[in-house]
Amino acid sequence: MLRLIKNDSQHEDTLARIYKLMQLDLQPDTEESDELEILSMLVKKYEDEHYPIPEPTPVEAIKYRMEQMNLTDAELSEILGARSRKSEILSGKRKLSLTMIRALKERLNISADILIQLY
Template sequence: MHIKPIKTEADHRAALARIDELWEAEPNTPEGDELEVLVTLVDAYEETHFPIDVPDPIEAIRFRMEQQGLEDKDLVAFLGQRSRVTEVMNRKRGLSITMIRKLHEGLKIPLECLVKEYQLVK
């Protein structure tokens, strides 16, 4: 096993190719250990070089609604009356702390998504 830090795009491609070769390696074997270390290195490299930005709150809510097959009317329990749901989803009204808590607890949307600032439409 010869493992080195991933510093360049070429190193990254080589590590991904090696991971592909080792993908079915048994745990607690030399190949399995190499796979585990390479995956950790690739993850660290990708987190630094290809960061994924947290979505804005409305996009996070829409994504969760799509995942769970929810409609706007299902958000009344979290946001209040139907007109408030419409205002929030159309970016005419911001989320309150109470709404954020309810969405986080009820729909399991990460807090870092819900508290991110976003542009309201005037």
């Protein structure tokens, strides 16, 4: 029986059931595949409420994307306009300008919502 997850014990039980369902070779539009989808939504709701993950700072997002994309410091400097700017931004001494935010959004595909945050 499907129910809302209200505590950590129910959360663990639901995760165990999800794991069991994931071990099966489920076909779409079956009772088990629907159950897996619903349980996943319930877990997401519970985890979003009880274990929220904060948005990264602009600097954390830039560093993460650099690592993901294997970008060099020189490539980031090119995006930001100057080597000294890159250093100042990554150290937190300088804030991003609107031009830099636009370039980072375009070239690194970082959400503008993250880049415009105060940090």
